[in-house]
Amino acid sequence: MSSVWAVVLAGGLARRMGGGDKPLRLLGGRPLLDHVLARVAPQVAGVILNANGDPARFAPYGLPVVPDPLPDHPGPLAGILAGLDWAAAQRPEVADILSVPGDCPFLPPDLLARLEAARRAAGVPLxxxxxxxxxxxxxxxxxxxxxxxxxxxxxxxxxxxxxxxxRFGCAAADWPATPRDPFFNANAPADLALAESLLPSE
Known part of the structure; x- marks a missing residue:
């Protein structure tokens, strides 16, 4: 089992989706977050959720919920820092955090393994x-x-x-975008409709 933890980034304002929590929008009758967790959780030791506001709305998932450490929604880097800070404080044995957006329902099952391999091959930290x-x-x-x-x-x-x-060096691990892009993200209602059409290939 990997010692890496994942942070699911769900701290944005979801303006293009009309506001609210994008990861709780339904896709195939299940919240987007369910799809993300089903793909990421088997690859990691545990999952942290980065979200702002009342964490009780995510209570059914039983995950640690960590808000942005800076005010005014500064973007995904803040959510990543929230995950890194949580790991440093709560799981000091964890050396790395995998970040994934909360609106990417088709993430690949070899995501962590291939990112680790790309980083190692390039000799860079990211x-x-x-x-x-x-x-x-x-x-x-x-x-x-x-x-x-x-x-x-x-x-x-x-x-x-x-x-x-x-600044530090970041390798890229490449996946094919066909027949379905594994990093498709549902930013707007039209994207959710498109994702529905892609679900039968699950």
Whole structure:
């Protein structure tokens, strides 16, 4: 069993979805979060949920819920830092955190293994996913040891994931985008409708 924990990023404002919690929107009769957890949980030692507001709405999942450590919704880097901070405080044996968005229902079953392999092959501390010639910076593997540097960058105003990871070196692990992009994300109601059409290939 891997010692890596995952943080599911669900701290955004979901403006394009009309607000509310995107991971609790239904896909195939189940919340998006159910699909994400079904794919990620078997790959990791445990899962943390990054979400702001009242954590009670996620109580049925029995997961640690950690809010952004900075105010005003500074973006996914803040959610990643929340996961790194939680691991450092609660699971000091954990060296790495896998981050995944809470609106990606088709994540690949070999996500962690391939990110670890890409990072190792490139000799760099970070790795992110890619598909169809496009990188997906929020789907990445993060050393807990970089949390101090990440906090400093956030406090200095950094909000762009790939600009920050480039300082340290970030490998990309590539997946095919066909017949279905494993990193498809449901940002808007139309995306949920499209995801419904992709479900039969589950």
């Amino acid at each position: 790795a992110c996913a890619a598909s169809g010639g496009q990188t997906h910076p929020p789907v990445a593997l993060w050393p807990v040891a970089l949390r101090g540097a990440l906090r400093t960058a956030l406090l200095d105003g950094e909000r762009k994931i790939d600009r920050w990871t480039a």
